[in-house]
Amino acid sequence: MNENELSKTYDPHAIEQALYDAWESSGQFAPAGTGAPYCIAIPPPNVTGSLHMGHAFQDTIMDALVRYHRMRGHRTLWQGGTDHAGIATQMVVERQLNAEGKTRHDLGRDAFIERIWKWKRESGGTITRQLRRMGASLDWSRERFTMDEDLSHAVREAFVRLYEEDLIYRGKRLVNWDPVLHTALSDLEVLAEEEQSFLWHLRYPLANGSGYVIVATTRPETMLGDAAVAVHPDDERYRQLVGCQVMLPLVGREIPIIADDYVDPDFGTGCLKITPAHDFNDYEVGNRHGLTPVNILDPSAAINLPGSPYHGMDRYDARERIVADLKALDLIEQIDDHTLMVPRGDRSHAVVEPYLTDQWFVRAQALAEPAIKAVEDGDIRFVPANWSRTYFDWMHNIQDWCISRQIWWGHRIPAWYDDQGNIFVARDEAQAQIQAQALHGQVVSLYQDDDVLDTWFSSALWPFSTLGWPDSTDELDTFYPTSVLVTGFDIIFFWVARMIMFGLKFTGSAPFRDVYVHGLVRDADGQKMSKSKGNVLDPLDLIDGIALPALVEKRTTGLMQPQMAKHIEDTTRRQFPDGIPSFGTDALRFTFASLATQGRDIRFDLGRVEGFRNFCNKLWNAARFVMMNTDSLVDKPLANFETGTAERWINSRLQHIAQDVATSMEVYRLDQVVQTLHAFAWDEYCSWYLEIAKIELADDGLSEAHKDGVRQTLVNVLGAALRMLHPIMPFITEALWQQLRSRTLTNSDSIMNQPYPQFEPNQVDDKAVADMEWVQAVVSGVRNIRGEMNIDPRKELPVIFQGGNDLDRRRARDFQTLLAALGRLQSLAFVADGEDTPQSATALSGEMKILVPLGSVIDRTAELKRLEREVEKLAEDLQRCQTKLSNPNFVARAPENIVNKEQNRADQLARDIEELKSQQTRVASL
């Protein structure tokens, strides 16, 4: 784009893609220089995934941090990559197979895995392409995938080391079993949901025929596996029955009545059926009493009792049948409505069963101890700090982590068995064979464990496995520990805690210094965005725009519950009658940054994107203005130049802004950065300085040298603003920077490697700031009268300054030209206090009165009303001041500077009120 051909309106599509390609191909994203290292490891998105609002938000934060530190001269690496996402990915490919009428078992393990790899190669790049659209400056040359050979190597190494230290073990235990996916799950992958059901009271006849006990259960079908009936040892009602046998109905098996503290005598009947194989508590009770668990389910949670009439029935069918059969035998005492928490698998949403199987576990407590200490000692810092408490609560109660999964896609557990069931854990089969030979004295046939590891096992190694661990690499030396982890609170347990445990275990260092925990993006109503609710916004649609029909189509296809389509369509049409306009990446990123507050819910409001798109347009046009007026600087930028008060003022403001932005950046308050820069660029630079520059450049009284100073200031301050904005809105700032370059002393190819503006105290001119504040106050006074009187903005007004002090007069003289132009003054006169003046509308600036004579343009009634309102407002303030000052305790106890401030304020208010009142009288007497 030629520099004089900036289009009149900002068009993100015209600039974004080309700039990104140029950055990537010129290697801008790779670490450079010799500065202090700065590193962020991306939370690897699922390779199956496509970018959603949560990613876009999180990636904006990370990219802003990374770009900021790069500009600060740090040797910066944003490590990227994707996660193999075991169950999720397997499900995607299985669904494809199902559509072909096949299952994974038809293909067999190897062919199925090959099919997933094929899918990954063809479709796995979606999210990384989308990350590029977001402007994410990841070092793609270092991209990793959790199933890459080097990362798999890290996984095996970690497993073997933990096993050798007895921190991993294999055992038969009750685990959460997903009967649809046919795999064990960790506790975290089980979600408890409240559901309405019943509490069945069942009569269990005593074996001696002398009556029955009544047990209450929410799962009557599990009675087939009952091993005992338990009562509380102190429960007088049942004391004599302890030790007796009951005859389990329908089964005809005798089971004992036992006493155990676990039983709550006040719940139900105080009698509890014990089913050790299908309930976590009962399992514990069973262990205490030496009961043998009776497994009554198969892996699909159908009844597995050959010979029984219920054999082969689904658990819920069996429930109905069993209740009916018990009813027929008059063994149901009563059925109560009951609300209970039902455990469901987070992927399949199937009701999970406690199920007795052989699984692999990580002994978590030993690993948790140092991980707790690292946060306690401040080696790791949560931001906001509150989250450390959540972390501690979980870590202090941590349970062993079930890491084996009965699926095919993932890191296969590096354990081999001989035909006697001996286990050989090793880095590869050859080493397992060596172990086996040591035991057997000869080569034996081994087979590898069929299970794969929980995806989070490899994720937990991510910050160092991506840098080369277990090898010693330069990258590991340089960039580990990483600087900050940016993540949502939803995966503190899944991921953050486990990374800390593994990081400390394997590297001796915490994997990151800070954990910045951001909120979760929700829709405008605060609802979680989900396909089934039909309220999902695609970040790419906000960038590119989408027409209503396409949006409706997108939201209503592929629904799990197709009957929702109509409702979703209606709400979508209502909410987006014109579809979604294109806002561009920068506006979206700026919006996300503005939402990066300390809260946990982030409601996404489209209005804000539009506002920030407008801000982009504002910047664009400010740059156009600067370009149009600074041709004389092209290839001749000035190092030293004359400046006036306005130039020194805007430059002083720039210094303070740089300081504020740096402070906000250090504490991850991107919302404050946005706020600060938005206000500076729009209100101070555009609204005031640009307007002043116009006046100065058109002023025949100003020397050409001074005008060049104005031009250079226009360029320099805009350049600084662009650099400060760049981490948040990379594209537009780069595009404009490229235009501005020839007018600046720097000769860099990209704004990306420009220095970030720093606070320079010697650039601050307090006198210039005070002068300009005076100018602004006076101009605002005139504008207020104009606005309140509904005077045509084009109409030039005669203005009289009355009274005031020497400083007022000096300033009025110095800034006469600015005042006249900014206030659209026809004339400016100065009179002393007490001198006769025409009837006027009045504004006050300190001790000086600003008078706009009531001519034909001034509405006398309107002015009276305006004065009245003004007086009322001031009177209220004065009242508050006086109440304070009349309180002897306040005067006695408050700090002196506060009291003085209050007194000065009261004095000023009283003077102003007096002045306005006398003006009221004069206007009224007209």
Place this chain on the structure above:
RNA sequence: GGGUGCUUAGCUCAGUUGGGAGAGCGUCGCCCUUACAAGGCGAAGGUCGCAGGUUCGAACCCCGCAGCACCCACCA
């Protein structure tokens, strides 16, 4: 059952050593002013959830209550 967070302008939200309540969007009024109408200028709008306490002074600190949201948990 235990815990956490939130409640500030019509909407979405800032407001950290307690000392004159802010922004964006929306609304109203006047303007197509040669950077920008995706704009300019001006204005209106709040008993800071409720009720106490501490303090000279509370949106902010403490106690209680209410509503909302979320997390954890083995009462069948």
